Amino acid sequence: MNWIDYLGLLGVVTGSLTFVPQVYKAWISKSVGDLSIWTVLILISNVAIWLVYGILKDDFAMELANSIILTLALVMLYFKLTFKK
Amino acid sequence: MNWIDYLGLLGVVTGSLTFVPQVYKAWISKSVGDLSIWTVLILISNVAIWLVYGILKDDFAMELANSIILTLALVMLYFKLTFKK
Incomplete structure (x- = not known):
């Protein structure tokens, strides 16, 4: 692996971690009113494609x-x- | 371009669109309390890497x-x- 490959690996690691704090915050607060359902739906389509x-x-x-x-x-x-707010 | 390339292009297009509804919703509501700042910061690092x-x-x-x-x-x-809630 050259250093560009390591940069890609860092991209994969940070990409995998990106939504962990958001899921944790939503779980603790039970509040998701500010999240866009369209962003979530497009995100699901996007990662399914990738x-x-x-x-x-x-x-x-x-x-x-x-x-x-x-x-x-x-x-x-x-x-x-499921969360009501 | 073969159809796998077209699938990749669809990934690029949906990826570019993913956060448009979230930014629009936040702009209209001026409410971002449910968004995780850590997710936003990791997202910035991640896309900067890519x-x-x-x-x-x-x-x-x-x-x-x-x-x-x-x-x-x-x-x-x-x-x-900047938004207070």
Whole structure:
């Protein structure tokens, strides 16, 4: 691996972590009124596309990162649909 | 371009659009209390990494998509720091 590959790996790691604090905050506060459901829905479509792309390209880093983000995005959608505020 | 490339293009387009509804909602409501500042900060780091990666790999689609997402993420950070709720 050269240093550009390490930069990509850092992108995969930070990408996987991005929505962890948002899911945690929503879970603790039970408040999701300021979150846009359209952003959550487009995010789900987007990471589903990159997950399929990663599978087709046989790229494990893309498969792993997008599986994690897809899971977190689906949790946010669940919170958005269940929490009342 | 084969159809896998078109799928990647669709990923770039949906990725660029993802945070548009969130920025619009925050702008209209002036309410960002439910947004995690950590998610916004990690998102900024993440897209900055992918932008540099795209520049180093000379990948125009990555450059364009990540420039758009970085701009939207910086607007979200500005809202988060200025709106009082």
